[in-house]
Amino acid sequence: xxxFELIRNFFAAAPCAQTGEGVVLGIGDxxxxxxxxxxxxxxxxxxxxxxxxxxxxxxxxFLLGQRALAVAASDLAAMGATPLAFTLALTLPxxxxxxxxxxxxxxxxxxxxxxxxxxxxxxxxxxLSLTMTVFGRVPAGQALTRSGARPGDLLCxxxxxxxxxxxxxxxxxxxxxxxxxxxALLAQYWSPQPQLALGLALRGKATAxxxxxxxxxxxxxxxxxxxxxxxxxxxxxxxxxxxLTTFLGLEAARNAALSGGDDYVLAFTLPASxxxxxxxxxxxxxxxxxxVAGQGVALIDGAGQDVTPSTRGYQHFRxxx
Amino acid sequence: xxxFELIRNFFAAAPCAQTGEGVVLGIGDxxxxxxxxxxxxxxxxxxxxxxxxxxxxxxxxFLLGQRALAVAASDLAAMGATPLAFTLALTLPxxxxxxxxxxxxxxxxxxxxxxxxxxxxxxxxxxLSLTMTVFGRVPAGQALTRSGARPGDLLCxxxxxxxxxxxxxxxxxxxxxxxxxxxALLAQYWSPQPQLALGLALRGKATAxxxxxxxxxxxxxxxxxxxxxxxxxxxxxxxxxxxLTTFLGLEAARNAALSGGDDYVLAFTLPASxxxxxxxxxxxxxxxxxxVAGQGVALIDGAGQDVTPSTRGYQHFRxxx
Numbered sequence: 001x002x003x004f005e006l007i008r009n010f011f012a013a014a015p016c017a018q019t020g021e022g023v024v025l026g027i028g029d030x031x032x033x034x035x036x037x038x039x040x041x042x043x044x045x046x047x048x049x050x051x052x053x054x055x056x057x058x059x060x061x062f063l064l065g066q067r068a069l070a071v072a073a074s075d076l077a078a079m080g081a082t083p084l085a086f087t088l089a090l091t092l093p094x095x096x097x098x099x100x101x102x103x104x105x106x107x108x109x110x111x112x113x114x115x116x117x118x119x120x121x122x123x124x125x126x127x128l129s130l131t132m133t134v135f136g137r138v139p140a141g142q143a144l145t146r147s148g149a150r151p152g153d154l155l156c157x158x159x160x161x162x163x164x165x166x167x168x169x170x171x172x173x174x175x176x177x178x179x180x181x182x183x184a185l186l187a188q189y190w191s192p193q194p195q196l197a198l199g200l201a202l203r204g205k206a207t208a209x210x211x212x213x214x215x216x217x218x219x220x221x222x223x224x225x226x227x228x229x230x231x232x233x234x235x236x237x238x239x240x241x242x243x244l245t246t247f248l249g250l251e252a253a254r255n256a257a258l259s260g261g262d263d264y265v266l267a268f269t270l271p272a273s274x275x276x277x278x279x280x281x282x283x284x285x286x287x288x289x290x291x292v293a294g295q296g297v298a299l300i301d302g303a304g305q306d307v308t309p310s311t312r313g314y315q316h317f318r319x320x321x
Numbered sequence: 322x323x324x325f326e327l328i329r330n331f332f333a334a335a336p337c338a339q340t341g342e343g344v345v346l347g348i349g350d351x352x353x354x355x356x357x358x359x360x361x362x363x364x365x366x367x368x369x370x371x372x373x374x375x376x377x378x379x380x381x382x383f384l385l386g387q388r389a390l391a392v393a394a395s396d397l398a399a400m401g402a403t404p405l406a407f408t409l410a411l412t413l414p415x416x417x418x419x420x421x422x423x424x425x426x427x428x429x430x431x432x433x434x435x436x437x438x439x440x441x442x443x444x445x446x447x448x449l450s451l452t453m454t455v456f457g458r459v460p461a462g463q464a465l466t467r468s469g470a471r472p473g474d475l476l477c478x479x480x481x482x483x484x485x486x487x488x489x490x491x492x493x494x495x496x497x498x499x500x501x502x503x504x505a506l507l508a509q510y511w512s513p514q515p516q517l518a519l520g521l522a523l524r525g526k527a528t529a530x531x532x533x534x535x536x537x538x539x540x541x542x543x544x545x546x547x548x549x550x551x552x553x554x555x556x557x558x559x560x561x562x563x564x565l566t567t568f569l570g571l572e573a574a575r576n577a578a579l580s581g582g583d584d585y586v587l588a589f590t591l592p593a594s595x596x597x598x599x600x601x602x603x604x605x606x607x608x609x610x611x612x613v614a615g616q617g618v619a620l621i622d623g624a625g626q627d628v629t630p631s632t633r634g635y636q637h638f639r640x641x642x
Contacts, residue, residue, distance in 0.1 A: 024362055028547070029466050030399035030531050031364035031457070036357045041345055043352035044440065046454065048410040050447035078351035089369040089410070089452040119365065122452070126371035131410040131443070131452040133367065136352070145350050210351050226349070 003095040007123045010100065011088065016108045020117030022084045022137065032119035034085060036137055042084075043136040043143060045075035051128040056172060061099045063190040064130075065106030070192045071213070072132035073114045074264040077199035078211040080144040081136025083114050088121035089131040114194055144202055144209035149227035149269040153207050155289035156275070158195045158266040160241040161216055163188035165260020166248055177247050184243035192264035198283050202268055205278065209268035215259040216288070217309075219267055220297045227269075230294030233258070236302030239286040258299065259309070324416040328444045331421065332409065337429045341438035343405045343458065353440035355406060357458055363405075364457040364464060366396035372449040377493060382420045384511040385451075386427030391513045392534070393453035394435045395585040398520035399532040401465040402457025404435050409442035410452040435515055465523055465530035470548035470590040474528055476610035477596070479516045479587040481562040482537055484509035486581020487569055498568050505564035513585035519604050523589055526599065530589035536580040537609070538630075540588055541618045548590075551615030554579070557623030560607040579620065580630070 011017060012027040019026055024033035036042050049068050051057050069086065076083050088107070092100075111118060116134065167189035169175040170182055177185070195211070202209055208223045216238075220231040238257045245253045257263075269291050278285050299308040332338060333348040340347055345354035357363050370389050372378050390407065397404050409428070413421075432439060437455065488510035490496040491503055498506070516532070523530055529544045537559075541552040559578045566574045578584075590612050599606045620629040 024461075025464070025466065029468075030396040031366040031402060031464070033400075033459070033464055034363040034365065035461070036363060038359045042355045042357060042363055044355065044408065044454075044456070045352040046408040046410050046442050046452075048412060048443040048445045048452070050412055050445050053445060053447050075351040079354075081352065087365065087367040087454060089367050089454075091369060091371055091450060121367050122369040124369045124371050124374060126374050126450060127448040129412060129447060129450065131367075131369070133365075133408060133410075133454045135363075135365070138354070140345075140356070143346070143352070143354055145346065147350075 004123050004125065007095065007100065011104065011118060011121070014104055014108055014118060016111035016116065017118040020085065020115070023117045023119055026117065026119045034119070034135060039140055040137045041140050041143070043076060043079045043081035043138050044133065045072060046131060046133045047072045048129060048131045061103035062106035065103040066110045066191050068130050068132055069107055069110040069114070069116065070194055071264060072134040073116060073194040073196065074192065074211040076134055076136040077194045077196045078144065078209050078266055079136065079138060080142060080199045080203040080209070081138040082200065083116045083196060084135045084137055085117045085119040086132055086134045087119060090121065091124045091126040091129045093126065093128055114196060142203045144199065144206050144268070146208050146210055146223050146226035149208035149223050149229050149291045151229060151291055151293045152271070153269040153291040154272050154275060154287050155220065155231055155233065155267070155269055155291060156285050156287050157216070157239065158198050159284050160239045161212065161263050161265060162244050162253055162256030162260050163241055164192065164262035165256040166244045166253065181243040181247050184241065185247065189262065194264065195266045198266055201278060201281060201283060205274040206268040206270045209266055212263040212265050212267050213261055215261040216267060217258050217297055217299065223269065224295060224297055228295070230292045230296055230298065231289060232292055232298045232300060233289040234302065235299055235307060237286070237288045325444050325446065328416065328421065332425065332439060332442070335425055335429055335439060337432035337437065338439040341406065341436070344438045344440055347438065347440045355440070355456060360461055361458045362461050362464065364397055364400045364402035364459050365454065366393060367452060367454045368393045369450060369452045382424035383427035386424040387431045387512050389451050389453055390428055390431040390435070390437065391515055392585060393455040394437060394515040394517065395513065395532040397455055397457040398515045398517045399465065399530050399587055400457065400459060401463060401520045401524040401530070402459040403521065404437045404517060405456045405458055406438045406440040407453055407455045408440060411442065412445050412447040412450045414447065414449055435517060463524045465520065465527050465589070467529050467531055467544050467547035470529035470544050470550050470612045472550060472612055472614045473592070474590040474612040475593050475596060475608050476541065476552055476554065476588070476590055476612060477606050477608050478533070478537070478560065479519050480605050481560045482533065482584050482586060483565050483574055483577030483581050484562050485513065485583035486577040487565045487574065502564040502568050505562065506568065510583065515585065516587045519587055522599060522602060522604060526595040527589040527591045530587055533584040533586050533588050534582055536582040537588060538579050538618055538620065544590065545616060545618055549616070551613045551617055551619065552610060553613055553619045553621055554610040555623065556620055556628060558607070558609045
């Protein structure tokens with residue numbers, strides 16, 4: 001048995017690979033089999049993380065395992081889907097048992113916290129990268145797409161923005177910060193919590209939703225385009241954490257929130273009448289703008305003045321040719 | 322819009338990305354949505370191909386696109402699943418429009434030939450690799466697993482074996498061959514035809530099935546282990562193509578068939594009473610052995626003599642540290 005077959009057996013024995021709800025057949029055959037309840041549909045999303053592009057080579061494998069699955073699961077939250085399962089395609093330059101153990105530990109913790117079962121994948125030799133495909137279920141017609149935003153809707157987000165982008169200089173060892181600040185920001189970068197419960201609560205309420213990966217402005221652009229509306233973001237209403245504003249100052253913190261990316265917080269539109277119910281249910285929902293007729297995205301300040309920047313959006317930390 | 326976003330739009334506009342049967346929502350949102358008919362289950366398989374490990378750097382992108390999807394779809398055939406959809410995670414060192422166009426063309430042809438719709442994925446920068454995840458549907462309880470082989474069953478394969486392994490020295494430009502031989506062998510390597518119709522026909526008939534990727538002996542080992550039986554392979558009954566035996570000679574052709582891998586031909590076990598129906602339906606089915614009580618895999622010659630080799634199984638063409 002080759003090293004890579006041993007790794008497959010290692011993952012097959014992981015706690016998160018033990019059969020979960022909806023998993024008819026897990027790792028070990030030509031295909032996994034999932035059961036989808038009558039009246040429900042299967043939601044699917046795929047994310048690839050490449051060393052040197054999405055994470056630094058020296059990063060902690062425990063944190064990498066956590067983060068990779070969290071990023072993928074966040075797409076299920078954005079769709080209002082109930083998590084079912086995931087596959088892991090892992091490409092490794094060599095077989096390092098300590099690395100694998102730590103990676104699997106982080107993966108397991110996030111899988112269990114998200115109720116996701118590992119049902120298959122592939123393990124190959126090559127430059128380090130991971131492709132996660134996640135599966136969820138959602139009642140037919142109730143998935144949260146990007147295309148239903150209507151003029152008059154509020155634009156909301158599910159929590160503070162910019163922390164992960166603010167953490168990037170810490171991740172890359174380009175800056176240091178006081179321990180409590182570093183801890184708070186790095187936690188958002190390495191262990192984002194997919195807002196799965198919020199996604200479920202938004203079914204039948206939100207008119208459009210996504211998870212913020214490219215930065216609020218760029219992602220609002222996706223909603224504006226898919227829905228055929230204009231999204232107006234209020235710069236002065238952005239929820240910013242105290243660690244972020246302390247670390248970066250207000251202006252840079254706002255920029256991190258608007259254009260930093262990697263938040264994996266939900267952004268969504270909904271009629272104003274739906275807001276009270278979400279707040280009463282205990283969700284942290286912040287109104288950060290509104291939907292109007294038109295197209296594109298505009299940024300205004302608290303006085304209603306247009307302050308739209310000329311460029312925006314997320315770049316991976318080293319996405320250069 | 323960045324180069325990689327342009328690529329995503331390029332794939333979203335591909336013919337195979339236009340909505341197919343069972344595809345409720347395709348590329349462009351946080352998740353794709355698939356509908357699974359009541360009483361059916363979803364079959365899922367993931368395969369990664371890495372440059373320098375699974376294919377040479379200089380390979381034709383058209384052929385790579387074809388082959389990558391065929392290899393993945395073959396797992397659906399092995400499960401007896403009806404193809405539905407696939408996702409593509411493509412990691413590219415740079416953006417080469419000619420390369421992408423040719424790759425997408427090959428991908429499209431195979432997708433259409435397999436009735437698979439492209440519903441999502443990810444495109445990132447990094448060393449060239451592809452991860453395909455394929456989805457099919459199968460009536461509950463009718464999937465062909467590896468675990469049902471019983472003593473007394475026949476061992477069968479769905480076509481000639483060894484051609485793809487025989488093609489490897491041609492793929493790597495280590496040898497040359499007469500044009501008609503090269504053409505025949507390379508076609509099996511670059512454009513394996515997933516045996517989807519055979520897989521469907523085996524539902525309710527085969528007791529175990531898989532597609533041969535690691536070589537017949539190694540893959541029979543998987544059936545033996547999962548089913549708790551011994552699989553006896555008859556070396557003299559192996560179906561070998563004329564181009565292969567001409568190119569390699571009989572002994573090396575047999576070795577390619579037994580241990581070469583990359584065939585993507587179905588191997589399956591079934592009661593002898595089921596054979597006539599498959600042959601009458603026009604399927605190319607070859608009896609190459611039988612299932613007995615015990616464990617492991619044995620190789621015999623036509624006289625019943627044990628000729629089991631001491632080592633077996635597939636190595637990627639350059640899977641070295």
